[in-house]
Amino acid sequence: MLRGLLKLTWIETKIFLREPMGAIGTILVPVIVFVVAGRMINSRAPAPSMSNFARVGLPVMATILIVISTVLSLVTIISIYREGGILKRLRATPLRPQTILSAHVLVKLMLTTASLVLMFLAGKRYIPPGVHPPLISFGVALAISTLSLLSIGFVIASIVPTARFAQPIGAIVLYPMVGISGLFVPVASFPPMLRALAHASPMTYAVNLLQGMWVGDPWLAHLGDVAALAGFFLLFTAISAKVFRWE
Amino acid sequence: MRSVIQVSGVRKSYGSTVAVAEASFDVNEGEIFGLIGPNGAGKTTTMECIEGLRKPDGGSIAVLGLDPFRDVYKLQNRIGVQLQQAQLQKRIKVWEAVDLWASLYQKKSIDGDRLLEQLGLTDKRNAWFMNLSGGQKQRLFIALALINDPEVVFLDELTTGLDPQARHAIWDLVRGIRERGKTVFLTTHLMEEAERLCDRVAIMEHGRIIDIDTPANLVLRHCPERTVVIEVSDAGAAERFKTVPGVESVERDGNRLTISGRGELVTEVIHCVSENRVRVTDFRAILPNLEDVFLKLTGRSIRE
Numbered sequence: 001m002l003r004g005l006l007k008l009t010w011i012e013t014k015i016f017l018r019e020p021m022g023a024i025g026t027i028l029v030p031v032i033v034f035v036v037a038g039r040m041i042n043s044r045a046p047a048p049s050m051s052n053f054a055r056v057g058l059p060v061m062a063t064i065l066i067v068i069s070t071v072l073s074l075v076t077i078i079s080i081y082r083e084g085g086i087l088k089r090l091r092a093t094p095l096r097p098q099t100i101l102s103a104h105v106l107v108k109l110m111l112t113t114a115s116l117v118l119m120f121l122a123g124k125r126y127i128p129p130g131v132h133p134p135l136i137s138f139g140v141a142l143a144i145s146t147l148s149l150l151s152i153g154f155v156i157a158s159i160v161p162t163a164r165f166a167q168p169i170g171a172i173v174l175y176p177m178v179g180i181s182g183l184f185v186p187v188a189s190f191p192p193m194l195r196a197l198a199h200a201s202p203m204t205y206a207v208n209l210l211q212g213m214w215v216g217d218p219w220l221a222h223l224g225d226v227a228a229l230a231g232f233f234l235l236f237t238a239i240s241a242k243v244f245r246w247e
Numbered sequence: 248m249r250s251v252i253q254v255s256g257v258r259k260s261y262g263s264t265v266a267v268a269e270a271s272f273d274v275n276e277g278e279i280f281g282l283i284g285p286n287g288a289g290k291t292t293t294m295e296c297i298e299g300l301r302k303p304d305g306g307s308i309a310v311l312g313l314d315p316f317r318d319v320y321k322l323q324n325r326i327g328v329q330l331q332q333a334q335l336q337k338r339i340k341v342w343e344a345v346d347l348w349a350s351l352y353q354k355k356s357i358d359g360d361r362l363l364e365q366l367g368l369t370d371k372r373n374a375w376f377m378n379l380s381g382g383q384k385q386r387l388f389i390a391l392a393l394i395n396d397p398e399v400v401f402l403d404e405l406t407t408g409l410d411p412q413a414r415h416a417i418w419d420l421v422r423g424i425r426e427r428g429k430t431v432f433l434t435t436h437l438m439e440e441a442e443r444l445c446d447r448v449a450i451m452e453h454g455r456i457i458d459i460d461t462p463a464n465l466v467l468r469h470c471p472e473r474t475v476v477i478e479v480s481d482a483g484a485a486e487r488f489k490t491v492p493g494v495e496s497v498e499r500d501g502n503r504l505t506i507s508g509r510g511e512l513v514t515e516v517i518h519c520v521s522e523n524r525v526r527v528t529d530f531r532a533i534l535p536n537l538e539d540v541f542l543k544l545t546g547r548s549i550r551e
Contacts, residue, residue: 007350011336011343018338018375084334092300092328093351094320 003192027115034062037220078157079166081139117128148229151236158244187227203219249276256306266292268454279431282446289454290434327392331403335376352395382413402433438537470535473512478529
């Protein structure tokens with residue numbers, strides 16, 4: 001079945017690149033946002049006095065935006081495919097359902113990687129001197145975070161009634177998660193209710209992990225984050241396996 | 248004759264809605280078998296249970312000796328499926344779809360390019376799915392249903408929404424599938440399609456199979472009435488036709504006679520005409536069709 005997976009992944013990649021807004025929306029826009037924001041911050045503040053947010057928060061925020069646009073595009077595409085009967089048509093072949101969905105996850109992971117590489121290349125000169133983010137660790141952290149958040153995407157894709165609602169519902173679920181993730185205000189300073197909510201959201205762990213990796217923390221310091229993200233992944237995958245609808 | 252599909256006592260409900268109340272029939276190897284009935288009769292549900300896409304609530308199904316739900320992947324390798332109202336990715340190219348489908352099956356698939364040629368899609372190879380016409384999309388779906396050289400081909404409402412010309416072209420293609428020795432199982436709510444295409448049909452209404460036979464036998468069994476409308480120069484011929492075997496009544500309206508009866512009425516009338524050298528200025532045989540059979544069996548028109 002590997003042949004089917006690879007072929008489907010390849011075709012889905014080509015189809016995605018043919019979408020007029022596909023490549024531009026999900027790859028270029030976050031990169032442009034990062035470059036513009038980086039330039040603005042750079043021109044205002046000289047490097048040494050740069051705020052902690054500009055140094056660590058901004059790259060992580062750009063990264064999270066990429067991940068979210070990835071998840072939203074997965075949710076949208078799955079619901080469009082369901083509405084159009086494409087999922088059902090694919091299922092009426094020897095393809096296993098998990099192969100069909102894996103192909104989409106693979107496409108999304110590749111796109112995330114492409115956006116991120118572009119972002120680094122374009123924004124290299126805005127990374128302040130003295131900061132040498134360990135790209136491999138950061139990339140691994142990103143892959144873990146993306147998979148975990150994609151599994152939420154599958155749950156959303158399983159329950160949205162029509163494709164028209166997919167994107168807005170996905171956005172309503174995901175963006176508030178960023179707000180309480182500790183990216184802008186430390187979680188420790190939240191009121192107890194909000195703090196509990198933050199701890200129940202995978203985004204919080206993803207942000208913490210990505211920030212840590214960006215500044216060169218050792219993996220050992222973030223085992224908790226990785227475990228939480230893996231836990232969420234398993235939980236949401238199990239839920240979507242139960243509630244996923246093919247038509 | 249070997250039967251390749253056996254359906255026995257199949258039931259399927261969605262919540263409180265009964266889609267299939269009771270369906271039992273066999274499909275023989277090499278025939279075009281049609282499941283006919285109005286929209287909402289349970290045809291698609293029945294077909295999707297047979298394809299292994301739905302699990303029936305009760306009853307048993309065997310396709311090529313396999314249980315379609317339990318052995319669904321084994322079965323999918325040996326059957327070809329066209330689904331009602333299915334779509335492909337908007338921007339997938341025709342050749343990519345054929346190439347993808349060919350890669351999904353274990354056994355060696357047939358030559359995709361030749362298939363596209365046979366289906367008249369060669370010059371659409373590089374077109375996006377979204378830019379194909381309705382007829383071209385259906386031909387592509389037929390190509391995908393044939394790519395694994397299947398033993399049984401399932402076609403669900405294949406020509407719905409197509410113009411008559413495209414419809415006739417598709418009918419020729421389906422006959423071509425049978426000529427390659429494949430079994431075809433199709434659903435349709437178009438009686439003309441069933442009559443022209445199917446070797447045998449099962450009439451379905453409200454989730455039940457009402458009758459199964461060849462279209463000709465169904466018409467003969469349920470609508471044996473035959474009518475001949477004939478215009479003759481010699482009005483005295485009316486008496487002569489009354490003695491023809493099978494004739495039940497002859498109505499006269501000037502030179503126009505309406506001869507009603509049953510059985511081999513048309514042949515007998517022609518025989519009588521030629522034997523007595525009756526001068527005929529107009530001749531029309533009115534034969535009942537599956538549409539009339541349906542009306543007779545259910546008390547309502549299939550178009551309602």
